[in-house]
Amino acid sequence: MDTDRFARLPAVIATLVLLPVLLEFLAWYIQGEDYDGARAATVVGVIVSLAGIATVIGRLRARLPALMVTALTVLAAGEAVLGFAAAFGPVLWRGGVPGELHGLVTTGVSLFAVVTGVYLLVLYGRGLYLPYLEAGTGPPPTATKRKVLGESEILIRTVPDAGPAVEKALDSCVAMLDQDDLHFVAYYAGERCCFYADVLDDVDLAHFFHDTTQEERRALYLKAGNQLNWLTGRLDRQFRRLEGGALIRTVLDVERGGMYLYRVDRSRYLVGVTLDERKTDVADDKMAALVDMIRGHFTLPPLNRRAHRPPPGGGRLRPVAESEHRSASGS
Structure with missing residues (x-):
């Protein structure tokens, strides 16, 4: 940081x-x-x-x-x-x-x-x-562990006092991570990041990093999560007179990838990142499904009604073929 x-x-x-x-x-x-x-x-x-x-x-x-x-x-x-x-x-x-x-x-x-x-x-x-x-809003997650799924290794960092519901949310996020599309997911509660997990260290994603390292990118994503939450809150207050309900999803579709903020409830939200511009829709659908899964952990009804959903299997960690075309850079 x-x-x-x-x-x-x-x-x-x-x-x-x-x-x-x-x-x-x-x-x-x-x-x-x-x-x-x-x-x-x-x-x-x-x-x-x-x-x-x-x-x-x-x-x-x-x-x-x-x-x-x-x-x-x-x-x-x-x-x-x-x-x-x-x-x-x-x-x-x-x-x-x-x-x-x-x-x-x-x-x-x-x-x-x-x-x-x-x-x-x-x-x-x-x-x-x-x-x-x-500014940050509290110390970032520091308890680190790594989990190997398929051909990839997932980095997981959590706060030490995470409860059972947060542990279930972490398992759901880890299951959705994919070196092909959804590369980073962070969970915030009370404006504090409780955990994040990513596959940024995967060797097949190295071509997305030029001027920043994986650790620097994680710090930037955590800070951006706080920024998006603040901006979303201000927009939500501006849009109240539209009578469309609360703002539940904010998408930043940048030139090389995308960042997503999804509301779980009034005090909890998810931030997701894809480095591949070609997979922004897939990552968006995964985030929509993921937030409903996490809402289920807190006995809340589904919130999203997106037409496209990822397959029930969740993440799909696999080796990327050398012949497969890649983007020049990432978000």
Whole structure:
């Protein structure tokens, strides 16, 4: 996975601010001067607070735009109350707010408003809420095992606390994987990837990888799963007035392959990938059948009514003949 750019932010703040304070303490000690302990404690407290805020921002950056707007709204409401008290307090209840306090609060709210506005303008200039789209939502699956079926080897990675229903879903996904069409499947619950399985390491798929490795592609697919879920949720809210029901399927048919998001229910979904543009329809049909199988594990009725379904046997792992024509690249 990508290195977290925010992980070092608290340490950077502490280093840049705390180092001058330590040098000041050293200068006081060498010169034999007295120093104000309360002032030193205040400075250290501010540094710790800034580092703590940076840590929280790093962990919650996925929702940072919404949090900033919410905080700005709350601060603006508080400033309105403070301004009313400063303006009408002497008349209504013969009391008021010190001008210094009012000015300091107004300055702080104004600076926060400017920072928030610039931040959101930068985000909109880049297209979307990219901090959300670039952020992960929990640790990825790490428990790794491999399963040999036919002539191919399937990589399986799961979270350690997967339940029985998730294990059944994993078995269904593994059964549908095929080096010929459906190459990658991931299962998400509560915006967290619970497991994924793929045949990307198959030697017959090596021609699909040029500028990225199999591991890099897996990390990109997991991140894309979060992005597709967010985008699908926004589209779902936009389409509610069409009275067509919830959005259950999103397909990205790229030039070299395809990616699919299928809803299992409101909190669970599947992401599937095919590297072969010629097999996008077959992979789509498999994903439709797979999501209904998984819904059955949770005692939910079938959701898809696609005309074409894959054969009951599921996946079909077989060696690819050297004479068989292949695409030049993959998704």
